[in-house]
Every structure is written in C-alpha cells, then in structure tokens.
Amino acid sequence: MSRFLLFLFMPALGLAGEVALPLSAIAGRVRNHHPMLKAARLAVEEAHGRQLGSGRLSNPTLGLDWRSESSLSPVTGEFSFEQAFPLTRRLSLEKKLSSQLVTAAGFEVRDVERRYIAEARGLAVKLLALEKQRALRQQQTELARKLSDFTKGRADKGELSPLDASQAQVDAQRLLLEGRRIEVERVSLLGLLKPMLGVTPRDSLRISGELPALVMPGRIPWQQRADYQLAKTKEQAAQTDAALAHSKRLQDVSVGMVGGPEQQHVQDQGYQRTGFIGFRVSIPLPFWNRNQGEIAEKKASAERQRLEAEALGKQIVSEADTARREMEANASLAHETRDKLLPLVQEQTAKLEKAYESGQTDLLTVLRAREQRLQLEAAALDAVRDFHLARVRYESATGGSQP
Secondary structure, eight states: OHHHHHHHTHHHHTOOOEEEEEGGGHHHHHHHHOHHHHHHTHHHHHHHHHHHTSSOOOOOEEEEEEEOOOSSSOOEEEEEEEEEEOSSSHHHHHHHHHHHHHHHHHHHHHHHHHHHHHHHHHHHHHHHHHHHHHHHHHHHHHHHHHHHHHHHHHHHTTSSOHHHHHHHHHHHHHHHHHHHHHHHHHHHHHHHHHHHHTOOTTSEEEEESOOOOOOOOOOOOGGGOHHHHHHHHHHHHHHHHHHHHHHTTSOOEEEEEEEEEEEEEETTTEEEEEEEEEEEEEOOOOSSOOOHHHHHHHHHHHHHHHHHHHHHHHHHHHHHHHHHHHHHHHHHHHHHIIIIIHHHHHHHHHHHHHHHHTTSSOHHHHHHHHHHHHHHHHHHHHHHHHHHHHHHHHHHHHTOOOO
C-alpha cells in the first residue's frame, strides 16, 4: 500500500522517474511529445483559417443620399444597393489555391516530423553504440587491472621490473579515463535527446534493447518524401496563383439597384410627391492597368518552384544513393573486422599474455597487442553504429516508414 501511495504522489513530490524506450519506439514518441511538432501543426490550422475566407464575394454596398428642401429644390432622397461580381473565374481559383496551401501546410508538418525523427533516431543509435563501447572499455579496464595486479605482485617479489608494474598501472588508468570520457559523451547525447522525446531533465532516459542486425533495407521510392511532395504542391499552387493573377486583369463589375422618393413641381398644384427605382451597372475599363506586373511575377514564381522541385528530386536521389553505399561499406567492414581480423588478434593476444606470464616476452608487446585488439573491437562497433546511422539517413532521405 505504501508503494502505491508513493507512486500516486510521485509527480506531486517532484520525484524523478525513468523512461525506458526501445529504438523502435523513438519515432512514435517524437510524433506525440516533441514540443516543436505541436507548434508546427498549428500551421495547418492557420491554412484552414485562410481557406475559410477565400473564394467569397466582396460584401455588398448600401448607400443613402438625402437632400433637404431649399429655395431652389424640394426634398430629395436616394438609396442604392450594389454587389460586385467577378467577370473571370477568380473566386474558384482562390478556393483552389487555398486548398493547395492547406495541403502544402500538411506536407510541411510531415517534413518537420521526418527531420526530427531522423535526428532523434540518430541520437538513440549513438547512445546504444556508446553502451557497447562503455562495456568494452569496462572489460578492457578489468583485464588491465588484473595485469597491473599481476605485475605489481611479481615486482614486489623481484621477479619483474618495477617499471613494468608502473606501465601496467598507467595503462589501466588510461582505460578508466577513456570510460569516463564515454560517460561524458553519453550525458551530452541524453541532454539533446530528452527534449525531443518530451522527457523532463530530472527524469532518467534509457534506450533499451540492442542495435538490429546489419540487414540492408529494401529500396524505397523517394517520391513519397514529404518535402518533395511539398515542393510539387508548391509548384501546383504557384501555377494556380499565376492563373489567379491573370484573372485579375479584369476588375469586378458592380450591379445594383437605386431608388428613392422625390417631389416634382406641377403647375398650379405645387409639389407632388412621387418615387423612382432603377438599375445600375458599373463596368471597369482596363485601359491603363491589366495587372501585367503581377502576372509576370507569378509566372516567374511558378517556373522557380518547378526548378526547385526538380533540383530537390536530384538531391534526394543522391542522398539516398550515398546513404545506401555507406550502409554497404560499413556492413562489409563490420563483418570483416569481427569475423576475420578480430579472432586472429584475440588469439594472438592470449598467446602473448601467457608468454608474458611465463617470462618469454616483455610487457610492451602485450600492451601493444591489447591496444590493437581494443582498436579492432572499437572499430567493429563504430562500423555497426555507422551502418545504422546511414540507415537512418537512407530512410529519412526516401521518406520511408520510420520504425
């Protein structure tokens, strides 16, 4: 019961919790908790708001003209009601353009989401790789400590040089400091990743599980990438905007009704009250301005959007191809290092350690062999890390489904 109450009041007490996430859950967590994505999604609402006001007629105009009686004229009054109507399909083009801008806003949010997910997944991959590196350093530190204890004991007995014991102790301390450096890097990566996942600074974050196997992903059609879809939508919107500018070369025509009471002078009868009602049409004449400037501007903008979409497509193809080649190269490097070179170095290092214990070789040779083994093991882990980082870039470049 006490544990249940502690869990219940933990948020109120401000106690830190732990968030454990596998690599496969990073994308969903970013979508739901990244603070910048919540703000970016409001751009779609803004576009919807602009869509509500597009493609509508302008408000009608109600006029009133009243003149009091004077010595020269009787009381007169006039009212008018006018409505402007476009001669072109301007309103339908405005509706089409606003709809395209809503679609573009959606693609823009998806592109921001794609980039944030790729960044967060890259950080998670680095954290998992650092855990492997830290475990490797701990293993090497333990071996170095055992060697240091061994050499110190032999040196105390006079069987080895005290310099060997000092050198072994230095090597153990070097590996210990390397482990601390990895811990500092891990803290830095966690500091970058926590805000993306909606984890508070006081809560601890742990990326659980292991890096997946080195399996090449299938080829993904890059045309579905969000920013490419955004560029194509902007191209279509620019063409619609150019057509809209062309439709504005003729201004709206105004149609209305006029009427009112009036007094007429009748001989020998004075003034007689009458009234009138009429019809009014106002047609603007496009003599001096046919909107040539805006038409030329929108045509150039449409061509620019087309060229930008084409250039982006070429860039995406290059990014995807480069990332795929990096995956292939790192997978080959990891397999060769782990399956061919590392077993030979491990066998040779074990033989040298036994030879040193029996006095058949010197300590420097053993330490050099251990350093080579550490470098190869670290290189294999780096190749695995770089493979998965390249895979993240490939999936982001092609806009594929993010796990």
